[in-house]
Amino acid sequence: MPTMVEGRPGLPGYLVGGPKQLLIGGEWVPAASGKTFDSLNPSTGEVIAQVAEGDAQDVDRAVSAAREAFYGPWRRFSPADRERVLLQLADLVEAHAHELRLLDVVDMGTPVTRDPAAAVAGSVALLRYYAGWPTKIHGETVPNSVAPSMFTYTLKEPVGVVGAIIPWNGPLHGAIGKIAPVLATGCTMILKPAEQAALAPLRLGQLIEELDLPPGVVNIVTGYGRTAGAALAGHPGVDKVAFTGSSVTGREIVRASADNFKRVSLELGGKSPDVIFADADLDAAVLGAGWGVFRNSGQVCCAGTRVFVERKIHDEFLERVTAFADSLKVGDSLDPETQIGPIVSQAQLDRVTGYLELGVQEGARVVTGGGRLTDGDLANGYFVPPTVFTDVDDDMRIANEEIFGPVACVMPFDTVDEVAARSNATEFGLAGGVWTRDLSKAHRLASEIRTGVVWVNTYNQFDPGMPFGGYKSSGWGNESSIHSLDEYLNIKAVWINAAE
Ligand code: NAI
Numbered sequence: 276m277p278t279m280v281e282g283r284p285g286l287p288g289y290l291v292g293g294p295k296q297l298l299i300g301g302e303w304v305p306a307a308s309g310k311t312f313d314s315l316n317p318s319t320g321e322v323i324a325q326v327a328e329g330d331a332q333d334v335d336r337a338v339s340a341a342r343e344a345f346y347g348p349w350r351r352f353s354p355a356d357r358e359r360v361l362l363q364l365a366d367l368v369e370a371h372a373h374e375l376r377l378l379d380v381v382d383m384g385t386p387v388t389r390d391p392a393a394a395v396a397g398s399v400a401l402l403r404y405y406a407g408w409p410t411k412i413h414g415e416t417v418p419n420s421v422a423p424s425m426f427t428y429t430l431k432e433p434v435g436v437v438g439a440i441i442p443w444n445g446p447l448h449g450a451i452g453k454i455a456p457v458l459a460t461g462c463t464m465i466l467k468p469a470e471q472a473a474l475a476p477l478r479l480g481q482l483i484e485e486l487d488l489p490p491g492v493v494n495i496v497t498g499y500g501r502t503a504g505a506a507l508a509g510h511p512g513v514d515k516v517a518f519t520g521s522s523v524t525g526r527e528i529v530r531a532s533a534d535n536f537k538r539v540s541l542e543l544g545g546k547s548p549d550v551i552f553a554d555a556d557l558d559a560a561v562l563g564a565g566w567g568v569f570r571n572s573g574q575v576c577c578a579g580t581r582v583f584v585e586r587k588i589h590d591e592f593l594e595r596v597t598a599f600a601d602s603l604k605v606g607d608s609l610d611p612e613t614q615i616g617p618i619v620s621q622a623q624l625d626r627v628t629g630y631l632e633l634g635v636q637e638g639a640r641v642v643t644g645g646g647r648l649t650d651g652d653l654a655n656g657y658f659v660p661p662t663v664f665t666d667v668d669d670d671m672r673i674a675n676e677e678i679f680g681p682v683a684c685v686m687p688f689d690t691v692d693e694v695a696a697r698s699n700a701t702e703f704g705l706a707g708g709v710w711t712r713d714l715s716k717a718h719r720l721a722s723e724i725r726t727g728v729v730w731v732n733t734y735n736q737f738d739p740g741m742p743f744g745g746y747k748s749s750g751w752g753n754e755s756s757i758h759s760l761d762e763y764l765n766i767k768a769v770w771i772n773a774a775e
């Protein structure tokens with residue numbers, strides 16, 4: 276049986292105490308059912324906290340609170356007021372960066388770094404970026420040819436109550452990625468964190484309470500996807516769903532949202548190609564493509580899991596990327612030496628190891644890694660070492676399905692035409708990478724790869740000003756950038772007949 280961590284030194288004080296509650300209408304409350312569930316540290320299998328298990332009743336209360344706030348005091352916040360709130364939140368997150376990061380480290384298993392606060396810098400930057408928008412969101416005066424007396428203009432108005440459902444692979448950043456555009460556009464929200472890793476989003480909720488913000492603007496309901504998540508996606512009082520997670524669940528969200536035709540934005544899965552040409556800087560490509568797939572134990576939506584290598588350098592690359600994989604230190608996420616932490620949960624571990632077995636059955640060969648680590652202390656956690664498969668055919672399931680573990684499929688190619696076609700031969704379209712010194716190849720593939728982002732001679736770069744979103748089964752709409760705002764805004768046409 277897992278044991279409870281009682282104020283273990285070095286761990287955030289937030290872990291100590293009773294079950295974490297739901298934030299509804301500015302109050303922390305237990306689930307209506309009184310139920311809770313355990314949150315585990317995937318490095319050790321220990322229970323680190325209990326969390327309220329919200330369901331449809333709690334979602335209903337939270338939606339009422341969000342509607343009340345939307346039609347109440349929040350409407351009277353000027354753009355400059357919303358800017359101030361976002362800047363305040365950025366400062367608070369920055370001041371609590373270390374603690375928030377540690378919660379993700381123990382709850383989700385992402386490795387702590389020497390400077391945990393620096394790991395939160397991207398989330399702080401996102402809040403400050405969105406703080407710039409409220410004062411710049413506006414409609415237009417439009418000339419019309421109907422009558423000189425007719426004055427026509429547009430208004431951009433918040434879409435209303437947003438149900439934001441996030442996954443576990445980056446809990447704090449995922450939460451901030453939804454909260455920031457909600458506050459910037461004047462919407463209100465119910466955030467449903469993932470059941471595997473809700474602690475950082477809940478602690479963020481406490482910081483949000485310190486803001487000069489009316490109750491009910493941000494509500495947080497923790498619980499399972501099939502109950503709390505599904506209730507949010509189907510609720511008639513929710514105007515929009517913003518979802519990040521698997522494509523399978525994305526489809527269910529779309530179905531559930533059909534009754535009241537909710538606006539839906541989806542950031543879904545991927546099976547991203549990373550293409551390495553023989554003329555590339557091989558040192559940079561080994562490191563870039565290696566981290567591009569193994570980072571966060573491969574639990575990254577845009578992980579470059581299909582590594583296509585020009586045949587001339589295939590064997591050398593395979594050897595070098597394998598050596599890189601072997602050099603990475605796998606361990607407890609709290610150990611600052613750790614580069615690869617655990618998989619988030621037993622269920623996800625089973626999924627990943629299931630794919631490792633399947634790959635071998637399908638005829639692929641494991642060059643390194645290939646199974647769960649069970650040495651010493653690691654046996655209690657959910658550890659899978661960086662794994663490299665070779666002899667992979669394009670039609671194998673390991674080459675087509677999102678594994679969401681530290682697993683690379685390295686495959687040779689011969690021509691640009693061939694690799695462009697193979698890159699696109701997937702239902703997904705989230706990200707792609709190209710490594711070459713040849714500008715014409717870079718431009719050609721940047722245009723031909725059908726994904727929402729293409730990185731050339733780099734991988735996993737993000738900036739609040741750059742859009743992030745998927746083509747094909749990888750999603751609808753964009754996160755971050757100017758283009759994300761319209762996902763949270765309605766446009767209204769106003770006609771004023773000023774004839775006497
Ligand atoms: P999931 O997509 O089912 O879960 C993501 C979020 O959706 C969680 O908050 C969950 O509670 C909620 N959810 C689940 N079912 C729901 C429903 N019917 N209605 C509303 N909300 C619901 O992902 P899960 O089960 O955690 O992981 C399974 C696989 O999904 C992974 O192996 C991975 O391949 C993929 N995944 C992809 C992510 C990405 O960012 N691309 C993130 C997380 C998982």
Ligand code: MG
Binds near residue numbers: 316317472473
């Ligand atoms: Mg956990």
